[in-house]
Amino acid sequence: MKTNLRAVYARTYVRVKSQFREPEWLISDALIPVMVVFAAATLYRVSGSQQIAGFAVVGGVMMAFWDNVLWLMASQLYWEKESGNLDLFIIAPVSKMSILLGMSLGSIINTSIRAALIFLIATFVLKVEINLADPLALLLLFVLTLTALYGLGMLMSSLYLLYGRSVLNLNDVLTEPVYLLSGLYFPTIGKHSPFPAIIQFLASLIPLTFGIDGLRRTIILGESLGSLVSHFAVLAVLTAVLIPMAWKTLQYMENLGRRQGRLSLRWM
Amino acid sequence: MDVKKYLRMVSASAWVGWQVESNWTEPLIFIGLQVIRPLASTLLFPLLYVVGMSFVGGKTDPSYLTYIVIGTVFFIPYISAAETAGQVISQDRERYGVLKSIYITEASLTPYLLGRFAAVVCTALISTTSSLIIAYATFMYVFNLPLTMTSINFFQLSTAVIAVLIGSAALFYLLPSVNLHTNKLHWSLAYYVLGFLYLTGDIIFPVSSLTHYATFLTYIIPVNQALNMLRAAFGLPIESNVYLTLTTPAGWLAFSMVVFNLSVKQARRKALLDRIGWW
Numbered sequence: 001m002k003t004n005l006r007a008v009y010a011r012t013y014v015r016v017k018s019q020f021r022e023p024e025w026l027i028s029d030a031l032i033p034v035m036v037v038f039a040a041a042t043l044y045r046v047s048g049s050q051q052i053a054g055f056a057v058v059g060g061v062m063m064a065f066w067d068n069v070l071w072l073m074a075s076q077l078y079w080e081k082e083s084g085n086l087d088l089f090i091i092a093p094v095s096k097m098s099i100l101l102g103m104s105l106g107s108i109i110n111t112s113i114r115a116a117l118i119f120l121i122a123t124f125v126l127k128v129e130i131n132l133a134d135p136l137a138l139l140l141l142f143v144l145t146l147t148a149l150y151g152l153g154m155l156m157s158s159l160y161l162l163y164g165r166s167v168l169n170l171n172d173v174l175t176e177p178v179y180l181l182s183g184l185y186f187p188t189i190g191k192h193s194p195f196p197a198i199i200q201f202l203a204s205l206i207p208l209t210f211g212i213d214g215l216r217r218t219i220i221l222g223e224s225l226g227s228l229v230s231h232f233a234v235l236a237v238l239t240a241v242l243i244p245m246a247w248k249t250l251q252y253m254e255n256l257g258r259r260q261g262r263l264s265l266r267w268m
Numbered sequence: 269m270d271v272k273k274y275l276r277m278v279s280a281s282a283w284v285g286w287q288v289e290s291n292w293t294e295p296l297i298f299i300g301l302q303v304i305r306p307l308a309s310t311l312l313f314p315l316l317y318v319v320g321m322s323f324v325g326g327k328t329d330p331s332y333l334t335y336i337v338i339g340t341v342f343f344i345p346y347i348s349a350a351e352t353a354g355q356v357i358s359q360d361r362e363r364y365g366v367l368k369s370i371y372i373t374e375a376s377l378t379p380y381l382l383g384r385f386a387a388v389v390c391t392a393l394i395s396t397t398s399s400l401i402i403a404y405a406t407f408m409y410v411f412n413l414p415l416t417m418t419s420i421n422f423f424q425l426s427t428a429v430i431a432v433l434i435g436s437a438a439l440f441y442l443l444p445s446v447n448l449h450t451n452k453l454h455w456s457l458a459y460y461v462l463g464f465l466y467l468t469g470d471i472i473f474p475v476s477s478l479t480h481y482a483t484f485l486t487y488i489i490p491v492n493q494a495l496n497m498l499r500a501a502f503g504l505p506i507e508s509n510v511y512l513t514l515t516t517p518a519g520w521l522a523f524s525m526v527v528f529n530l531s532v533k534q535a536r537r538k539a540l541l542d543r544i545g546w547w
Contacts, residue, residue, distance in 0.1 A: 035463025049320035173300035
């Protein structure tokens with residue numbers, strides 16, 4: 001247990017440290033989603049629905065987490081394989097889940113800083129009206145969303161373990177469709193959703209969907225804990241399913257990789 | 269160098285580009301990349317408009333919805349060009365270590381990039397056509413939101429498509445010119461440029477709606493005139509000018525070629541063409 005906790009700390013440390021080696025990149029990385037958020041918010045304004053321009057800001061903040069999950073969680077073990085670190089992870093006498101957990105914690109810390117910058121820049125420049133009535137609901141929802149989301153990241157990381165360079169294409173495939181389905185810039189669940197019920201159901205399997213919707217309701221529409229029970233329930237179920245699934249999948253893929261000798265294959 | 273040889277070099281690099289863009293992946297992922305992903309990016313902003321109007325109890329304007337759909341569909345070639353151009357130097361120099369080999373061939377880098385761009389044009393053609401057809405069908409028959417594409421003016425359509433390709437080619441030479449001198453922008457540069465274009469390129473709203481001081485950008489940026497001519501080609505009452513539609517991106521392409529050649533010379537002087545492990 002102690003060794004595993006040290007592995008978690010070590011992997012977290014590396015990730016956070018690498019971020020602060022070049023802090024100027026924090027601002028640089030924050031500016032990319034900000035431009036698209038400005039475009040989405042301007043579209044709300046131009047079309048006459050300026051009062052909900054904050055929806056785009058919340059989406060932009062959460063976009064940072066989704067991009068992080070795809071590129072620095074899901075495909076991380078692929079990068080490690082390419083750079084030769086995966087062999088070291090495999091022979092290290094620790095649970096591989098502790099390495100994934102460390103990666104997640106490091107990512108959450110780094111991306112939260114980036115997300116806060118996006119939020120501050122966007123709300124300041126766009127003069128978005130914040131109606132936060134229940135900070136506790138916001139905090140709980142944010143933590144639960146990230147737990148479920150990074151659970152999905154750990155699961156994807158395990159699934160990607162044996163993939164070659166097509167993981168990069170797979171990540172590209174998953175970027176915009178998830179932006180669309182999870183409702184990054186507009187609600188995709190509930191009465192204003194443009195999608196039929198079946199698509200709404202499928203979208204709700206992505207932790208971001210209920211997470212973003214709940215955050216929007218707390219930050220922009222001023223709703224409180226009582227009206228968000230279904231959001232908490234769905235996110236809790238997703239967390240309870242995704243993390244054990246990640247664990248099992250990682251074990252399976254690692255064993256499969258050992259049998260087939262594919263754990264250290266590169267450029268395939 | 270004779271034309272035949274030059275074309276053979278371009279077609280060889282186009283073949284490499286096609287392999288990288290498509291054939292390295294499985295058919296399902298290829299469909300996802302070339303059809304589903306661009307379609308999602310096409311639907312994102314039109315649906316934002318629709319949901320926004322529903323939220324405030326307003327009425328969706330079919331003309332504006334069509335404006336956004338045409339803008340996002342025909343922005344796809346620029347996205348494809350920028351994403352590949354943003355990665356090509358990093359991939360060839362750092363990852364596969366072949367940039368130096370390409371550089372010392374008789375053709376060198378300019379026709380190589382032209383070939384890679386030709387591959388991007390092929391994939392973008394698939395993406396744009398499929399997105400246009402599926403988006404049109406989705407809005408008309410799934411969401412029951414009519415799009416006002418009343419007619420097609422083939423002269424304007426073909427002129428605008430040529431302008432889109434020239435503008436995309438300009439991006440395709442401009443981004444590698446920057447990336448030859450750094451290894452840190454290969455992820456972000458394309459998205460800075462695309463983010464800037466989303467704001468100023470008349471893609472989802474006229475740039476003049478940011479502030480009237482920004483109106484002049486519509487004549488400078490290589491995207492705006494082409495997209496507005498496409499809208500006019502599909503029957504939207506938008507002013508377009510053939511001369512500006514072609515000359516603005518052509519000017520950008522000429523500028524990009526000059527910058528690219530200077531950038532290659534400078535990179536050679538600084539010994540950056542084969543620099544690996546630059547972290």
